[in-house]
Every structure is written in structure tokens, then in C-alpha cells.
Amino acid sequence: MNACIDSIWLTRPATTIAPELIGCTLVRLMPDGSIVRGMIVETEAYTPEDPAMHAYRGKTKRNQVMFGAAGKAYVYLIYGIYHCFNVVTDRDGVASAVLVRALELDKIPTWVELKDTLKPHRIAAGPGKLCRALKIDLTLNATDLQFGQPLWLEHRPPEFQQQLEAGQLSLMQTTRIGLTKGVDLPWRWYLLNSAAVSKK
Numbered sequence: 001m002n003a004c005i006d007s008i009w010l011t012r013p014a015t016t017i018a019p020e021l022i023g024c025t026l027v028r029l030m031p032d033g034s035i036v037r038g039m040i041v042e043t044e045a046y047t048p049e050d051p052a053m054h055a056y057r058g059k060t061k062r063n064q065v066m067f068g069a070a071g072k073a074y075v076y077l078i079y080g081i082y083h084c085f086n087v088v089t090d091r092d093g094v095a096s097a098v099l100v101r102a103l104e105l106d107k108i109p110t111w112v113e114l115k116d117t118l119k120p121h122r123i124a125a126g127p128g129k130l131c132r133a134l135k136i137d138l139t140l141n142a143t144d145l146q147f148g149q150p151l152w153l154e155h156r157p158p159e160f161q162q163q164l165e166a167g168q169l170s171l172m173q174t175t176r177i178g179l180t181k182g183v184d185l186p187w188r189w190y191l192l193n194s195a196a197v198s199k200k
Helices: 014-021 114-118 127-134 158-165
Strands: 025-029 035-046 073-078 082-088 097-105 151-154 171-174 188-191
Touching: 014 035, 014 097, 014 188, 035 127, 082 127, 097 127, 097 188
Parallel strands: none
Antiparallel strands: 025 035, 025 151, 035 097, 035 188, 073 082, 082 097, 171 188
16 A cells, blocks of 8 residues: 555645646545555546636535545536546635546456446546446545545555656646536646546
């Protein structure tokens, strides 16, 4: 296990945190004590001045966790069926978050349907798939991302950082996916050549 990411590390702008989360690990502790781990391979940043940001027009019951301190989960529902998991970032009072779009899982969770295991690298390839694979739903909204909680984050393994610095691994920066506003902002990052990235 690598060192856990604390709220202080996350108290920076989403556009800084999003690329730095690539290679970090999202850990899901289930009620029965079992653990599912996945390396983050794709993220998107959302900031206060961003028209695609849920909190762009101000605080609501749905988005209020984003206005709080960094280091909490922001979970929301889209199309009435898919959950999305975000990491709250930046200073207290500044609405800011990073959407975690895709993971490379270390193993297939036992509850994943057999038909989904035909392409195991695609089980968490997308924000909705990720939440389904890790059983993340609205009950985990505002959860503190700390060790021992249902969700926490761990820093990049040293070997990942070394490979990145040596040019053996590369991060790509591009525009975000599925938006009607803020479409030109290059605030999506992904690990090049990862089979788990939602879309190239």
C-alpha cells in the first residue's frame, strides 16, 4: 500500500490535481471488509469559472459538498441511472472537483456479471462503469476520502512516477467528453496506451 492522499494535498485547483491523480489508486472498502482497488487512468477537472461545472450558478442541495473542504467525495446521478464519482479539491468555499473517469482494476469484483468479464480491462472504463464496478452510489456522497472509510486515495507507486519521468509512460491532455458547455477547455487527462481509458 502506498501513502494515502490527504486533504491538504487536495487543497489545490482541480486543474492541478486532475493530471496528478493519474497513476494514483482509488480504494473501495466494502461493508463486508473486502477491498477493490483500481489505478486512476482518466480524469477531468471542473473549476468555479467553468460553465460545465455543477456549481457554476451557485450552491444547491445537490452540489453543496463541492463548496466544502477538499478531500470529500462528490457523487451524483446522471440520466437517472449512472453515478459519477468526483474528488472535491481546492480551498474551503471554492467549488472545485475532479471527475474520475476510468480505472484499471487490480482484480474483477466478485459481483460483476460474467458477461462483463469478457473484456476485464473495460469494466471500469467510464465514470458510470467505474461506479457500478465499485458499488459507488449517492449514499457515499460527502464521504471523507480517508483510510478506513468506504473510499480513499493512495499516491502513485514510485515505479509509476519513475516510468513517467523516464518517458516510458505518458499522459495525454485533451478536451472533456459529453459536454455542451466549456467544450474547448483542455481539462481531460488520460494515461496513454491504457486499455481502460473510456475513449481515446
